[in-house]
Amino acid sequence: MSRKRTDYRSTFYSRIENFVNGKEDFLLYKPKGNTEAKQLESLEEELAEAADLLEQREARQKLQDRMAPLDYLKNFHKLYGVVAALVCATMMILLISTVIYLPPFGSPDNPTNNEVIERYIEKGEEETGAVNIVTGLILNYRGFDTMGETHVLFIAASCVMILLLIVEGEEKKSVYANDRYLEPGNDIIIQRVACFLIPVILLFGIYVILNGHLSPGGGFSGGAVIGAGLILHEAAFGFRKTERFFNEHVYKIAKVSALCFYVCCLSYYFYMGAHGYDNHIPLGTPGNIISSGLILFINIFVGTEVACTMYAFYALFRKGGL
Amino acid sequence: MEWVRFTCAAICLIFAVVMENIAVYGVFKFKFVMNRMHAAAIGDTLGLMLGALGLIILKGVSWFSFKMCLVVFLLWITSAVSSHVIMRMEYSIDEEAVAEETSDIDIQGGGQ
Numbered sequence: 494m495s496r497k498r499t500d501y502r503s504t505f506y507s508r509i510e511n512f513v514n515g516k517e518d519f520l521l522y523k524p525k526g527n528t529e530a531k532q533l534e535s536l537e538e539e540l541a542e543a544a545d546l547l548e549q550r551e552a553r554q555k556l557q558d559r560m561a562p563l564d565y566l567k568n569f570h571k572l573y574g575v576v577a578a579l580v581c582a583t584m585m586i587l588l589i590s591t592v593i594y595l596p597p598f599g600s601p602d603n604p605t606n607n608e609v610i611e612r613y614i615e616k617g618e619e620e621t622g623a624v625n626i627v628t629g630l631i632l633n634y635r636g637f638d639t640m641g642e643t644h645v646l647f648i649a650a651s652c653v654m655i656l657l658l659i660v661e662g663e664e665k666k667s668v669y670a671n672d673r674y675l676e677p678g679n680d681i682i683i684q685r686v687a688c689f690l691i692p693v694i695l696l697f698g699i700y701v702i703l704n705g706h707l708s709p710g711g712g713f714s715g716g717a718v719i720g721a722g723l724i725l726h727e728a729a730f731g732f733r734k735t736e737r738f739f740n741e742h743v744y745k746i747a748k749v750s751a752l753c754f755y756v757c758c759l760s761y762y763f764y765m766g767a768h769g770y771d772n773h774i775p776l777g778t779p780g781n782i783i784s785s786g787l788i789l790f791i792n793i794f795v796g797t798e799v800a801c802t803m804y805a806f807y808a809l810f811r812k813g814g815l
Numbered sequence: 816m817e818w819v820r821f822t823c824a825a826i827c828l829i830f831a832v833v834m835e836n837i838a839v840y841g842v843f844k845f846k847f848v849m850n851r852m853h854a855a856a857i858g859d860t861l862g863l864m865l866g867a868l869g870l871i872i873l874k875g876v877s878w879f880s881f882k883m884c885l886v887v888f889l890l891w892i893t894s895a896v897s898s899h900v901i902m903r904m905e906y907s908i909d910e911e912a913v914a915e916e917t918s919d920i921d922i923q924g925g926g927q
Binding site: 728 | 889892893896899900903
C-alpha cells in the first residue's frame, strides 16, 4: 500500500497530464521560485470557488425555503381567475346600479343647479371683474380653499426639503464629486433645442398666468409650465448654470414673499368682506388685461409658488439641494 | 373642388390613424427598447404630421392652419429630442450594450 498523496498537482505526471490537456506548456519560459506562490494561488482559487459553490447552494436553499409556502397557494391560483371575474362583475353591477339612479347629465332640475351656481354665473363677472368665471370662483369666492392649496404646496416642498436636503458635509462632497450622479452630460442636441424652446416655454407660462382672468389658465397651470421650463434648462445645461439665476437664495425669497403677499391680499378681502365693508379695489373693465382687482396679482403669486415648488421637487430628488 | 379637398383630407386622416395603429402595435410587439422607440416615433412624427395635414386641408388657409403648423413644428422638435434623451439614458444604463462596447475595445487593445 502506498500512502495517499495530497500534492498530486506538483508531481511530474500531473504536469504531463496538464500538457496533454493543453493547460500548461513546458516550452514557455517560467521563472523559478514562483512555483510555490503559484501553488498557493491555485489553492486559494480553489478555496474561493468552493466558497462560491457553498454560497450558491445556500442561496438556492433559501430560495427554496421561501418558495415552499407558495405550494399551498396552488389551489388559490386555480381559483384566481374565477375570483377576479366575480369581484369585477360585482363591482360593475354595484357601480352601474348606482349610476342608474343618478339624475341625467345637464338637466336643469339637477340638485347641483342651485342658487350658488346661479349666483356665480349671473353675478360672477360683475362682482369679481374676471371674464373667466372659474378664476373668479377659485380666487375670489372660494379664496380660502385656494389659499389652503397653496399652503399645501409650500408645506409639501418644505417636507421634501426636510427629508432630502443634503447639508454641507462629506455626503454633499461625494454627491458633487460623482458627476454622472448629477449631470446628464453635455448633450449638444438637447442644448440647442433648449436654447430655442426655453424662452418659448417661459413666455407661454407668463402668458397663461397673466391671462388667468381672461382665458383658460391661471396661476397653477402657468406656474407648472414655468417650472417645466426651469427643469428643461437644468436638464440641458446642468445645475451649475441654472444656479446662476435660480439658486436656494432666490428660491427662498421668491417662495416666501409670494406666499406672504398672497396671504396679505386674501386677508384684506376676508377682513373687509367679513365686516361688510367696501374693499375699495377698482375692478376695471372686464376683458382688459388690468382688471378684476387683486385676482391678477394673486395669480402671479400662485404661479411663482407653483413654479418654485415644481423645480424644487425636481432638484431635491435629483441632487438633494437647490 | 369641395369634394377633392374632402377626399384629400380623409385620405390623410385615414393614413394618420393607420400610422398610429402601427406605432401602438410596434410598441407592444417588439421586445428591445430601441426597436420600440422606433415604432413609437412613427406615431410621433408621421402620424402626427398626417393628422395635422388632414385638418389643415379641411380648414383651408386660416389662423387655425397656421397654429396647427406651429404645433406640428414644436411637437416634432420636442418629441424627437425627448426620444433622443431617453435613448441616451437607455444606452448609458444598459449594462449589456456597454459591456459589448468595452469588450470590443479590449480586443482591439490586446491585438496591438
